Amino acid sequence: MSEDIPFPVGELPHPARADLVLAQVLFALSDPARLAIVAQLVAGPVDMARCQLQDPSIAKSTKSHLMRVLREAGVIRNDPKGRGRTLSLRRDDLDSRFPGLLDAILSSAPPNDSTDLT
Amino acid sequence: MSEDIPFPVGELPHPARADLVLAQVLFALSDPARLAIVAQLVAGPVDMARCQLQDPSIAKSTKSHLMRVLREAGVIRNDPKGRGRTLSLRRDDLDSRFPGLLDAILSSAPPNDSTDLT
């Protein structure tokens, strides 16, 4: 029997621009940890390994889950890169579907501090 | 024993403008039913009894809870009015704390249809 074929884990599914749903985007951004991740991605794509969470004691499976929620809402992309992954903000898609939303959120988001990569 | 004194149920607590938290506001708006309520309030204050939900089969206690989430996030006010209540959008406070956010959300929110009060 063709067994399920979950996904080759490599290319993960991303919703098309047209399928983004406002409420889902708002939900994805309604968590401080996820909001902070998005704030980090504003400057440009970031390797998952480099993407820090405020709470370093968080399990990697949980971190992966946070990224999944953002990805499934269409907020970020998560692409294979070497043996790791690259995360990037879907700014164009978000701006196109929800003009001004991301800017408004980011500009009133608590300063992400650790934006200084000493 | 002075018993708890929950609240005289009349004047409900509202967070001060300065205490509004972005993530909480986003969460409050991340539910379609709550988003639709907010869309109704854009035109001005509405009596609770007049404020319809898409799903009319919803219990009144649930409706009250939806309002509570919006109120506690600082999105709406809920004031006594006669024997009922008046709901209103805290537009000034929201615009002040999160400039552009409400506009962005409302302008990309699904058309509220039932805005026609035949």
Place this chain on the structure above:
DNA sequence: GAAATTGTTCGAAAATAATCGAACAATAAA
């Protein structure tokens, strides 16, 4: 005052979401 109206609170049940560790997959490095 008694009855009707409106809406909140409480407590319990059901549905969602967050979190973790273990197992697995994919690539890179040795």
Place this chain on the structure above:
DNA sequence: TTTATTGTTCGATTATTTTCGAACAATTTC
């Protein structure tokens, strides 16, 4: 090709949220 690195998925557990009905409170109407 073996080992190390990185990150996803699975299954279970816990925490949070939603939903409901019943009880209560406030106000108006009779």
